[in-house]
Amino acid sequence: MEKRLMDKNFNYSSLKLGIIGGGQLGKIMSQKAKKMGFHVTILDPTFNCPAAQVSDKHIMGGFYDKEKLEQLVQESDVTTFELEHVDTSILKELYDNGHNIHPSPYVMELIQNKYEQKKLLDEKGIPVPAYKDVKSEEDLCAFGFPVVQKAKLGGYDGQGVQVLKSLEDVKTKALKTDSFIEEMVDIDKELAIIVARNIEGEIKCYPVVEMLFDERVNICDSVMAPARISKEVEEEAIRVSTESIKALDGVGIFGVELFLTKTGQIQVNEIAPRPHNSGHYTVEACATSQFEQIIRAVTNLPLGSTKLISPAVMVNLLGEEGYEGEPFIDGIHDALEIPELSFHFYGKSFTKPFRKMGHITVLDDDINVALEKANKAKNILKIKGSKKV
């Protein structure tokens, strides 16, 4: 039974989509799938998770629960992902038996391992920072200091990344898990591109954006679309991202994080095989959002236009330091006075410091004005909690 290429005579009015993961990415994906009239089932361990609130069905189960993963795939015409940390063994078995799972569990498995991911890109001639497998304490020192140590598996939002500044750090702060080191790149800007690839191999890139980080915790703070870069840098970023996704051979949406070095070179930092924080702005600013695009890609529908309709700045709303518990949105009235501002709140029942609780996207014909408006909103909006910590 070869089901992987969904038949074009399929009745889309009864299409059943499965999404592994029920956070904010799954929530917006589900809303876009529901916009197109599809039936959506979410797999997530958390009762009343954001995506479950807007979907038809919720299978409560963890991402390493083989039985629940199999149930989801069996009940769905197509299964996709909002996260990459998931058991791939049962998914590979189901995929090999002809079930529609995109990106394929083989691609997911490869990307899960940041070292293998980097090695593949490197072997395909795609520029990446110098890196080296770590087998001993000696390996950690091979590039001198400072150096970036990264866990091969399980990292996200600044977790699983450690900067080592000295031999002392190697002794006291080094990650104890399976890891590799990466040269400390002299970064001018961090850029990102959302790339869509459909089942027939068609690729579409979204605009190159600029990611700004909250340095306290290394979490993406805001995103500017388009990035303030030259035409040459833009073209190189698009070329490198396109080649990377071709190398991976995946179907869906990929968030390609890039470094623009001080010497003007583009390097791939890492790739997320799913909608990405740097693509939130596409909901308001592009003809087709990344969340609708992944649905189109995995259901064998034509990819939508990635045209930027308006410049935009997106700002993450992180849980305020010093608070946890039931969230309270401080400043919502003043923030929503700002024109062309779209407010997203994910519906998580519990806030904690730096947790991603929502985001805003601000449009303006002038990207610098959009940035001013977004920064104003960022200073007003505070996600506090019912408890001081």
Place this chain on the structure above:
Amino acid sequence: MEKRLMDKNFNYSSLKLGIIGGGQLGKIMSQKAKKMGFHVTILDPTFNCPAAQVSDKHIMGGFYDKEKLEQLVQESDVTTFELEHVDTSILKELYDNGHNIHPSPYVMELIQNKYEQKKLLDEKGIPVPAYKDVKSEEDLCAFGFPVVQKAKLGGYDGQGVQVLKSLEDVKTKALKTDSFIEEMVDIDKELAIIVARNIEGEIKCYPVVEMLFDERVNICDSVMAPARISKEVEEEAIRVSTESIKALDGVGIFGVELFLTKTGQIQVNEIAPRPHNSGHYTVEACATSQFEQIIRAVTNLPLGSTKLISPAVMVNLLGEEGYEGEPFIDGIHDALEIPELSFHFYGKSFTKPFRKMGHITVLDDDINVALEKANKAKNILKIKGSKKV
């Protein structure tokens, strides 16, 4: 207990919204409320209605079921509407006891009666077509022929409207219900404006759009935003619509349907006290959609910008003549190849001729190109059914 002005210190992260009606309008409203993190309960008699599929809770009950209406209002911090045909007696009682219901049931009651609506507008000096209450067969003939007869209550989508062309028609085709007549206006274009008004009385207008009708059934077929009209006509349309909503004193979103006569005059046809088919385009084309705007208005949040980000054409996808039963979306692959096209399908389990099953919105910098693209899609997309009728 005066709750009608929601306290600005209210914790919006736990806001519970109730929506009366679970069709496509309720569905998109709910999706926008969920975007902002609110809890949404739908009241609708139909199992698995479009809005219930994307909301937290579904109370199965009819719009004249006082017990269920009361349950919805009691469980919600704010209650609003996606339709106007609803029992207002229990709602007035609850409103008088301090519950947040917007637009108020008094406004809903007034608008339900098209004759009273017209009379109020007329008395406030707003231009409307000549009209006359019908108490006898003689009254039906008072304006000569042809003349438009309208039921005072319960009309929608061409229902409850009858054109009488002769005395013969008066005998054989006249509506038997409580009605009034209206002069047959010599129409150049049918225009519409979505108007938002918040609790503090602030009013914002969306762009003036042009409505095109399917003449077979008098249902809106497509909408062009902006309308192809002169600056003077645009200003008069905005003035008349703003005055109309001031006259009604309602809070929420109002779809104002206008006639542009062949002599260049603007007249109000009728007003819907809820998101309106002519405002679907705002989802993709405006900074704040009409569906998010009503949520902002009724929850005492600032109104969002109504700026047109891109010209747009919306086309309704009506159930194809000759089919009923489980819908089949014919032509979806070819239609979705058209760039800057957004596909909405409501998730109704049953199609029948001319039933509103979905819509598309097409963006383009050039409104005429948008219209071409939309017409191409319209010719490709056919909502067929499992059964020939």
